[in-house]
Amino acid sequence: MRTVRTLMTAVLAGAGLFAMTGTALADTDTPSPSASADAAGPTEAGTSFRTATAIKPDQPATAGASTGDYLYWVLPVDAGQRATVKAKVTLPESARHGAATWQLDVYDGLRRRQACMYGAQTKAAAKDAGSVELSCTLRTVRSWAEPWANDPLPGSYYIRLTVVDLPQEDLGLPVRAEVRASTADTGGAHAVDGALAAPLVPGASTATPQADASTPPGKTAAAHEPDGGWSSGRWSDRWLWTAAGGILAALAGIAGYQLTRGSGRPSRVPPGA
Structure with a gap:
């Protein structure tokens, strides 16, 4: 017994x-209440890394632009999170001269282009297409990595959306872009020993991100902290x-x-x- x-x-x-x-x-x-899908998002995008518009995970962002412009957003991604970025470009209704290829790129705080695990990062829109949708799911962000590695590290992540191929006559036509980024916690299976001294947030301290003198009002060169602060693994x-x-x-x-x-x-x- x-x-x-x-x-x-x-x-x-x-x-x-x-x-x-x-x-x-x-x-x-x-998901935290502050990351509600109904939260109002910004209605404009930056035109460079320094003027990237800050967004939060699950916060929709829209922007009106001209075909050929570079559109930038930035958001915080912490250790143990896997980010997925989706973008939709509404194309002009006026007659176009041919197909256009759009591309969605994501860069980390060191401005290193990060590879997508899966998703349609580049897609061609036919001459008569009304819109084109792109997506990119990044690798899980690590809390620490070797200096020679290209592993994603916690900090600011820049989203860049632009057209990479189209007829010359279609440059300047008006388009409307919609972007949404979400993050999912992957758990301890992807955890590693070690941590960065500070997240990769260029041009700002980890406590209070500030824009530099050349940054227009209402924009910031670095993402805000995640809800609850940086865990850093x-x-x-x-x-x-x-x-x-x-x-x-x-x-x-x-x-x-x-x-x-x-x-x-x-x-x-x-x-x-």
């Missing part, structure tokens, strides 16, 4: 730990899984000892045997 009680205790303890881990993961994946649910595994291993060892050691009393040998 004692062995059975020990095993039951181990099972219940393990179930409690994994339930706690699942709750932590669920809380992590729950200080905490991940990998700690919960490690602790749960260690406790379950200890309980399994105790249960195995109870099963193999027997009753603990020497058997009686009849006299004269």
